[in-house]
Amino acid sequence: MREPSIDAAGTALEPALCRLQVNGETRTCAIPPNTTLLDALRYELGLTGSKQGCDKGDCGACTVVVDDQPVLACISLAFACQGREIVTIEGVAESGRPHPLQDELDLCGGAQCGFCTPGILMSAWALLRANPRPKREEIAHALSGNLCRCTGYTKIFEAVERAAARLPERS
């Protein structure tokens, strides 16, 4: 728990009720107003799939999808996401079966340490919803905000291409 319970001046900030639409469910938590979306997801709602690699919007490991757009949860305020549709890595699998993107990332060796994977996956998921048959340059562009330190990206590109081929052309 990382309760951001004081502000920069050291004054206590009172928690308030925050209502979030996450992975198709309405979830509520009591958090101080300066809580980031990432902290709310990870430490309040138990959705630890989204990762914190820098806490300042540099690495992309915290990427979630808000209203169809990939968003850096570590520099988004939770309260600003009320009333919006949030999807995290936990919400991508359908009825317990891995999404083709998840399956292909695994099969192709696109996840080594796996720490950037949730962010990569959400960026790719948002891409495929908007553009079901992306070219390799488009994939590289869509993932350019997600740093991966293990793979050299090649196997991730392959996985996204193969997942796209498994998905219907129009989503």
Add this chain to the structure above:
Amino acid sequence: MAIPGGRVMPREDRLKPPEWPGGRSGAPHGAFSVIGKRNRKIEGLAKVTGRAIYADDIALPRMLHAKIKRSIHAHARILSIDARDALAMPGVHAVITGRDLPEYFGIIPWTQDEQALCEEKARYVGDAIAAVAADSEYLADEALSRIRVEYEPLPAVTGIDEALAHPEWRVNEKSAEGNLSKHVHLEFGDVDGELGRSDVVIEAEYWYEGSTHAPIEPHCCVADFDATGFLTLYSSTQVAHYLHRDLARVLGLPPQRIRVIQPVVGGAFGGKSEPFSLEFCAARLSMTTGRPVKILYTREEVFYAHRGRHPMRLSYRTGIRRDGTLTGVDARILIDGGAYSSFGLVTTYYSGQLLTAPYRMGAYRFDSTRVFTNKPCCGPKRGHGSVQPRFAFECQIDKLAEAIGRDPIEVRRANFLGENTRTVNGMRVTSNGFLECLEAVENASGWKQKFRRLPYGRGVGVAGSMYISGTNYCIYPNEMPQSGVQIKLDRSGRATVFCGASDIGQGSDSVLAYVVAEELGLDLGDIRVVAADTDLTPVDLGSYSSRETFMVGNACLDAARKLRLLIQQALSERWGCGRDEITLAAGVACSIRDPGRECMSVREAFQVAEARHGTLGSVGWYQSPKLGGDYRGGTIGASPAYSFTAHVAEVDCDLETGFVRVKTLWVAHDCGRALNPVTVEGQMEGSAYMGFAEALMEEQVFKPGTPAHGAGLHHGPSLLDYRIPTSLDTPELHSIIIESIDPEGPYGAKEAGEGPLHPSVPAIANAIYDAIGIRCDALPFHPPRILRQLRSGDPRAAWERARAGVPAGR
């Protein structure tokens, strides 16, 4: 990574692993059913669905959060620390300082020079001074700002030359003399004679800039000291065993009262291969408060924890004869170690010892000196100690080849060391697929159509390398196995494998499962791996020096084969056939004599064997043979097997901006047998990417120690300012697996995780020369440096001379 020569030599009668009839490299039943296949990793689906649990995903009831106060000076005496205001804050539970953790630690037993919190002096900007435990991380942060530290600033040493020129500005009081961390001088053969008998001798100086690992997961741990006096520590470490030992020393706890658990680790690359302040501080704060304590480093703190690539200044004199034979190699190397020793003793040896393959050399001398400076401590980054000299040496070969008018691939081929031989410094080399690697990248890249033939601005370059498959000896001298495995078989048809091995994403847990599946005929899903938990798993030394596949794989092969024998024996008695006539594959146990009738599931076979032998379990272990040169330091660099790599890089240089784009890297790597080609390719591509990053982008640099304000301040400790390649920066990577089948590796396997990084940097440097006629002898090859060189002298003339120098018809 090894025993410093002359102190304790390995005993002649050290343990020898059991020999298996038919050796270790073959399949149990003729053909492989699991090994060599493009299998999933066993934890892969947990990672892609967000279910894998990393250290920061762990939260225990009543858990506190701690933060570390860090020095604002590069070098300063600590006069006083006043924590009264911090302690007075509601929600702050404890503050500790150096006095609470006075014991020195360090990964190498002879150079223990670090304290978890500095007691008397801070030695770099970011050195740890005090730690606070509070109800929340924010509160702990606020409490840090209320701790007052009084410093007496001291002159800061921020570079190699300053360290040597000012021994009186002593960075580290544990040094034997001035700012010297380690000095090694070794000579093999008559170097001066060989150089004298050369047709060409080239002398040049190289600069390898420092860089850091930057794993995407920051270091994190949770310590839980319970009422019985037992400490459990979850940590994002890659060396649970060494951490276990140092925790006991520093905390003054009996080691049998400490349990270290490594959760899933989000990348390490050598950056988590020794204990850090956070682990000791979290443990001590848990002992003080009686509550679990978590510490999660910020990204900035990860840059200070560092242990990354050592900056090195390398001078080489290298000779060659007209026929292409390499003669003498003479190296002088200065190493910037940062404030502490870390693995520095080994780094200093490795900077020389790991250069002696894949080429034969007539004679070799190196003189390496590591110095202390007031900067975060350097240590082992992927390709520990040998990436820097490899860069310099492979550039030297390129220059020598040009000087005698030969193709650089031909020169490398002409000096091939061979297999089943010894290097000039006495290292035993067994399997060696380097020639196949060279040929593979030569063909795949279209080398013959491109080298010295592309238009000005574009070019190709080649380089080769070798690396160890595990270091031959443990960091602390002992005669116990380097890797242990236990396997438990269940009547349900399940196997559980217990091993101290550390999976940091490279797939060592999966290697364990592949071996067991192959030997016992199980489906991968029927195998559970319990790893890196000191309460549950036998010791494996951890994930460093590319040792896991080779050593863990061998230990597991040993344990699994013992069980296979028991099952075969029970079934052969039941069916009245020979033990060797029983096969276990694809979930079925049968005799080859009458597989239609003499046949049952592997589950039933386990039950038959349990009824015959009693409860089923086995242990296996690996200990490397006695190896190394017979001289002080001769064990450092010794490995039971070596991997080999060759790269070709193709670059495109922008003459207006000095920007170098690496279009493609072709990587051929001899990993022995590839146990899973997907994960081997992943290691090759990740290594090549990381080498490319060091060549063109990355710099762990600090403000100089001039009277200017802020000496020793990190240039930009964030993932925005410290630039690592994105998906748009990274070149096209082509991996080609070469399988030389090592006689001692598990199924013939060798390492793949570090070797393929080495040639990236010199291959790119050599390609830039082919493209624009400038020699890149200093890293990184970024636009300011390239532009400066393009504008000084006449690179175009050098480029034209170079292409004229290659004999026609090539």
